[in-house]
Amino acid sequence: MxxxxxxxxxxxxxxxxxxxxxxxxxxxxxxxxxxxxxxxxxxxxxxxxxxxxxxxxxxxxxxxxxxxxxxxxxxxxxxxxxxxxxxxxxxxxxxxxxxxxxxxxxxxxxxxxxxxxxxxxxxxxxxxxxxxxxxxxxxxxxxxxxxxxxxxxxxxxxxxxxxxxxxxxxxxxxxxxxxxxxxxxxxxxxxxxxLGWRTQDLDLAYLPFTRGLGIAQYTSDPVFQQLVRERARASADQPAARVRMTAKTVAAGVSMARKTRGITGAGVRDGLRSPLPRVAVETFLDVFSxxxxxxxxxxxxxxxxxxxxxxxxxxxxxxxxxxxxxxxxxxxxxxxxxxxxxxxxxxxxxxxxxxxxxxxxxxxxxxxxxxxxxxxxxxxxxxxxxxxxxxxxxxxxxxxxxxxxxxxxxxxxxxxxxxxxxxxxxxxxxxxxxxxxxxx
Missing domain, CATH: 3.20.20.70 (Aldolase class I)
Structure with missing residues (x-):
């Protein structure tokens, strides 16, 4: 080669x-x-x-x-x-x-x-x-x-x-x-x-960041981790938004749990029980640009x-x-x-x-x-x-x-x-x- x-x-x-x-x-x-x-x-x-x-x-x-x-x-x-x-x-x-x-x-x-x-x-x-x-x-x-x-x-x-x-x-x-x-x-x-108007992604209703993909620079960053913890504390008493449970919902939850282990410090099973993976994705979407x-x-x-x-x-x-x-x-x-x-x-x-x-x-x-x-x-x-x-x-x-x-x-x-x-x-x-x- x-x-x-x-x-x-x-x-x-x-x-x-x-x-x-x-x-x-x-x-x-x-x-x-x-x-x-x-x-x-x-x-x-x-x-x-x-x-x-x-x-x-x-x-x-x-x-x-x-x-x-x-x-x-x-x-x-x-x-x-x-x-x-x-x-x-x-x-x-x-x-x-x-x-x-x-x-x-x-x-x-x-x-x-x-x-x-x-x-x-x-x-x-x-x-x-x-x-x-x-x-x-x-x-x-x-x-x-x-x-x-x-x-x-x-x-x-x-x-x-x-x-x-x-x-x-x-x-x-x-x-x-x-x-x-x-x-x-x-x-x-x-x-x-x-974010540009990307019609093919919109037709598939697919944005990888919402699954916790492509955010490793953030989840490994101490400032971002602190932003996530602050957001989690601020929303602790608020009821979680209701989400229709489907196979894809579960798959997205597993993906978020895997990709945010740097913040949760937990495995996938425990991450699924934690609000932090969802909060991390929400924090990213808010601060991205x-x-x-x-x-x-x-x-x-x-x-x-x-x-x-x-x-x-x-x-x-x-x-x-x-x-x-x-x-x-x-x-x-x-x-x-x-x-x-x-x-x-x-x-x-x-x-x-x-x-x-x-x-x-x-x-x-x-x-x-x-x-x-x-x-x-x-x-x-x-x-x-x-x-x-x-x-x-x-x-x-x-x-x-x-x-x-x-x-x-x-x-x-x-x-x-x-x-x-x-x-x-x-x-x-x-x-x-x-x-x-x-x-x-």
Missing amino acids: TTVAPDDPAAARGIGRRVQSDIYRAGISGARPAVPVHPDALERAARRALSAEAFVYIQGGAGTGRTMDANRAAFARRQVWPRPLRDVSSRDLSTTFLGRTRPTPLLLAPLGVMELAHAQADLAVARAAASLGIPYVLSNQASFPMEQVAHEAPAGPRLFQLYWSSSDELNASLLRRAEASGCEAIVVTLDTHL TPALTWDDLPKARAWTSLPILLKGIVHPDDAVRAMDAGLDGVWVSNHGGRQIDDAVPTLDVLEKIVARVDGRAPVVFDSGVRGGADAFIALAMGATAVAIGRPYAYGLAVAGEDGVREVMRNILAELDITLGLSGHTAIAEVTRDAIRDVP
Whole structure:
């Protein structure tokens, strides 16, 4: 299995040919890749591997899905413009990001509730990312506490994504923990201060958080635990809301009891008798985000951590300028993969304007609509410093666990390397707007 050392800038050189060779040589004895290589086949395989609720939650978007379609259509409006007869026998995928030379320009975007895809969830993702030297942006909605992820993959570079809670004490605690557990930077996600209108989830009446899934960063946090205890005391004399008992009600109760053991200190049987699991979920739903968040709140984060801070969810050039003027350390161009607003601006269409306004003062990360290495090449040619991958690695996790994540990301790197060479370039640093053209 091809791997990449995180601190060796040359480690990814030639990865395209190595991966192809690995696959074809294994094929002589009848072995096939652990996950489908074609993005559409990968998604179909994930659909088969997942429950209907899990697949819809991971794959779905807001409204009718027009933003997801627009993200992909934006890539279809650009084409790689090859220049042959250049010596591309040695190729370099390395880039500089947050002051360090990285072997590749890829990141793993923060994806929450990965236990929907695999029991090992973030632990498997972290191990796979570390083996390829790719920074992993650990989600605020992870299925395992950040400290456990750090223990599982101590050499892997990590960032932490913060959903700005309505409790500043909780925000401060999460950032202190991120810094203490070895994260290199904080990514503040700005576009989820309200939950998007996700029609497929609504049709299934399914939100994983209501089952206690994806809230491990909270249930392991001392500030959140105190909020739960205070809420429990305040509601102790109030009659519990009546709930219609069905098989699904019981299953949800068991799930909540399992996922809140860090607060209850009890097993599932005792947890089912305790009000704390329900109170913990209710507390999370109350504090998860705040629609009152403004630019004036962001300086607080500087008091909570000494780590660099990037803003994720920037889609307007004026907001990128404001982030730079406020002294933030980077911008992340994203529309949340089309999950928040239906018919929103596709990120690729605004990337160049944002890059121009940032004007080299800070890194520009890009996501939304990226399905393979050629897509990453196009985003890099349009000025992105780094490109974040989302749904594809979740599909790999669903199909083949840690190996699936590793293979998906390895395949994207291999295609990026081959696209780099076939386009006539030898280094990511050489790739400019001249490497692509707009479709007439």
